Amino acid sequence: MSSSDTDQPVLIAGAGPTGMTAALALNARGVPATILEADPADRDRAGSRAIYVHGSTLRTLERVHPGLGKKQVEAGLVWPTRRTMWRGKDVFKRTYDNPGGDGEFPHFTSLPQVKTEQFMHEALEEAGIDIHWEAGVESVESTPDGVHVETTDGQEWDAPYLIGADGGGSQVRKEIGAEFHGDESENSFIIVDVETLDGNTIEEDPLPFERLFHYDAPAADGRNVMLVPFTGGWRLDVQCLGDDDPEEVAGEEKMREIVADVMGEEYTDNIKWTSTYKFLQVISDKFVDEHRRVLLAGEAAHLLAPFGARGMNSCVADADEAASAITVALQAQTRGVHDHEIDRYASRRKQAAEYNIDAAGQALEYLEDRDPVTVLRKEVAASLADHFEVAGEYLDDAPYGPHDAPPTSAGGNY
Template sequence: MSGDTTAAPVLIAGAGPVGMTTALALHARGVEATILEAESEDRDRSGSRAIYVHGSTLRTLERIHPGLGTDLVDEGLVWPTRRTLYQGKEVFSRTYDSPGGSGDIPHFTSVPQVVTEAYMHDALEGAGIDIHWNAEVEIVDSSPDGVHVETSDGREWDGEFLVGADGGGSTVRKEIGANFEGDQSENAFIIADIEDEQIDGDQPDLERIFHYDAPEADGRNVLLVPFTGGWRLDIQCIEGDDPEELSSEDRMREFVCDIMGNEYEDDLKWVSSYYFLQVMADTFVDEHRRVLLAGEAAHLLAPFGARGMNSGVADADEAASAIAAAIDARTDAVVREEVELYAARREKAAEYNLDAAGQALEYLQGEDPVTVLRKEAAASLADHFEIAGEWLDDAPYGPHGTPPIVSTGNY
């Protein structure tokens, strides 16, 4: 072991929303942490990415750092109208008088992830929590007594615990021998940001629009969601599509004009295409119960229902709770029990979220004859039965509800 090894109670790999939430949640529980981030401080964070922040996430952030949740509420917006069209015909529309509910924390807020991260950075600075940039975790050695980490900047670190929040390509996950298991979406999806500086939370006519088989997009499914400063445009590719060609700037400008109007032609700011993975690690902890995986290091989900970052924040808060209890424990058995309870709870939550997102993904891209007939029947009945239109409006996001609470699992 090098004489230059730095000691910290808890090490966190990754300075994304999950890693930063973990550090803030630990600080709120009286445990200090150090964040190790692979990229530089000026890294590219373009794209709106996780724009839909659940009310439960906002409440968690407000609890662990008072003011953080309400700051995001102030920056974000709550769109009041849900609208759905089927092959160009409106089949459902509902406007809520109080779409966010009552109280300081609404049911959700729509805000770009870069804004969420900026407020988290401010919270870390206020709490005196350091991020070590250009410090990619390369080696993880855990033992019953703690964790030894080596980073790409040549430094070595010792901690009682390590939280791997280093994303889908997690080195921490690989170092503890955990493996991803699951599937990939059949079709690609194209995601674009369209700037609209006129959008703010005071506009009563904002709406989330879902198009089944949109004529404007040559029969592709389209989702349009407002957020502070712009619109998120999601286009589902169909069989035979070349995602690279469709996501080219010229082709996307055509989509924007056809779907949103010519006035938005020059407002395209960011485009990306994805095949969504539906995977989770076969274990969320190492054999010594000193390393905990959280967020995309532990699971990758299709985005329907906005379960990605939101479930990662829940992982982070529960990881912090487990670690805080384990650090104060006086027996090794209690240390193991706290960490294993974290794994049991969050693995069960990941299974639930994978299943929920998977149902939505299958509904959107599947060619099951029964599902196709149900969509067609609901569309034909929507003029006469609101429940049929509401089913079409709701189904693309998967089932509602929250993951079950468990006290035991595979440990």
């Protein structure tokens, strides 16, 4: 809108995957960026968290910083087999000769989020983008001409735009008067990271190199469990039963018992991280402020259950589109064009978030057995799986929700 706009860096609140992607995406478009992060530089980033990176996300990261997507592919792995069991019996198994596909990037790669963030930090250093640690956003004042930010370290910042990528508890969201609306899962879920044995690669471990979903697993006292390999270990997801005490199930004694029964006794000493969740399905009532100078992205704008791995992947898409909208808005010669570009970002990403929440919600409802018809359908499919592959494939697919990306993106971004 003015020559001074391009002289000041765009501010980004949050140094997670969303914020770092936004900074790299702005830099790739010739727009300077600065990240403000509330945590210290040596913060604890324990846990595998978002382990499944979609191919569309890899392509986005490669586009905004050449080499970034390829590093993740080299560090990650692609499991070749999908397998589903029903109460101790195989109902579906498929192994792919070329599970990654034939493109430049595989359909997905599986690696712990800490590795993704490590590669992003390296990319920021290469691009000369600063992170100001222990500088969380404290207050935000926006005007038609820009934004004024005060941070917890006592500094004040003026910028043409602020991207709020500061997570589910976003101070930026609160400062612009936006609120989350939605609900949370009825059941609790436990996520456990288990390292491979004796420094093995996944392929060397005695467990099959596959993604396994087990309905009503006898080894887990009738709970649903999922076992997914990633670089360096295994993700074990356990769905609590309605009368479970989640803290008791997630406790050391019970979790060692479940790991021993599901994976093998030798894995009980390799439990590295355990966390208990009720998954939120919420969305902000607005994605930009009234002056169109503050944009919310990632978990500052929406939270969703992890089924289908739409979480971090949709956050990266938010960040890239926010950078694109800001870049065009900076060059706008009229207020109307400026406002249109920012509003278009809000509209597109809100629609994408609604689609992703609905998709994750379908999987969540399926797993929580809220609908008697769905329960019956699962029972019938399990009884027919030996004779009709389509019945087993239904049981294999349904826990992850629809495979489609939101209709807002021609590039397949989430």
